[in-house]
Amino acid sequence: MASLVEADEQKPKKIQLYSWWKSSSSARVRIALHLKGLEYEYKEVNVLKGDQFKPEFMKMSPRSFVPVLVDSDVVIFESSAIIMYLEEKYPQPSLLPSKDDLPKRALNYEVANLVASSIQPFINIQVQKYIEDRLGSDEKKAWAKHHFKIGFTALEKTLQEHAGRYATGDEVALADVYLAPEIDGAIKWFDVDLNEFPLLKRLNDSYYQLSTFRDAVIVAQPDALDENE
Template identity: 55%
Template structure:
């Protein structure tokens, strides 16, 4: 099977079909969303195993063995289990480099991808996760979590607009979908759909959001399209 041309501009022929993977995911988790996008882009089949964070299933004895810090996603590849979305994405990239590469061969573009991904994964998303918002709501006040999230998203998005200026094309660092896009798409989606962020301040990110909404690999990974999403 010939893989689609990816970020590095390379395509290849798989020597054998990869074994089916197992993804432990929660429909609304942006970290799980990232991995779903990458699996779709790389054309890798996987079994979806829902972990309901609101019901506390991440604290079960079974899931604690998979990820002792109790976050989703976790990915099982046979007997090997890996947690943390960034680690999972790097694992998939190195194991399946010819299935839609996510990293550009150009060193500067690759560095920009790492920088943008890290802004999302280190400076925005951890500050909006379920544990943080629950803590703020309980310790500070029920009206505080939204303003907290909006502040940190705005701070991160302002930085991303500057970082991507001069690099963005149809996608974050050109006209191919790369690692930065895998991180940006879930974060922008959450900003728009969950946290009511005014995107008019962010023309580059708004343009990317439109491109992602037209891309099947992103559409199929959307929270509302997952088997554990609640009925509309």
């Protein structure tokens, strides 16, 4: 008979997610985990205190960015790589439309990449700090709002003929995983007026009706501070 220690060692280890509450990149991974029904251990990385620059964290994330996912002996940084890994290893429920609908799959990739490469990098904390140090806090917010407006305008046009209840139809998909936290952060910390973007406003209302999104969004996390911080 195996000892209790041996039995415990044989149990599959719970996924670990190194995350920061205010990171939209971390939030999109949390949403993916919730949608797939995967339990995970939340590991706080306090970006304001510089935890991301600790040697032990930088061994996992050479660019010192959250999130990082640890699944047994697999360590993955960069949110898009993590989400694709989860989709491959835990394919059901899928975050992507059927392979029979390649145009819709491509649309989801378009939206995900637009958020991840054309919006979020301009407003991440390192860029925000750089702008604030050189030009002041007013310019920091103006910079962010400028890039949100460009990106959100493109998203409105992209999704106009495709959106249903959610971004690319009536089922939650990859595009929503990326959109939800970006919209959430834009409203909470950058005073972006969603009345300028009626489609995104409607989508945001739909997201908040789902517990899988509500439980994964920024201010619902165990390390969250006051949402005005």
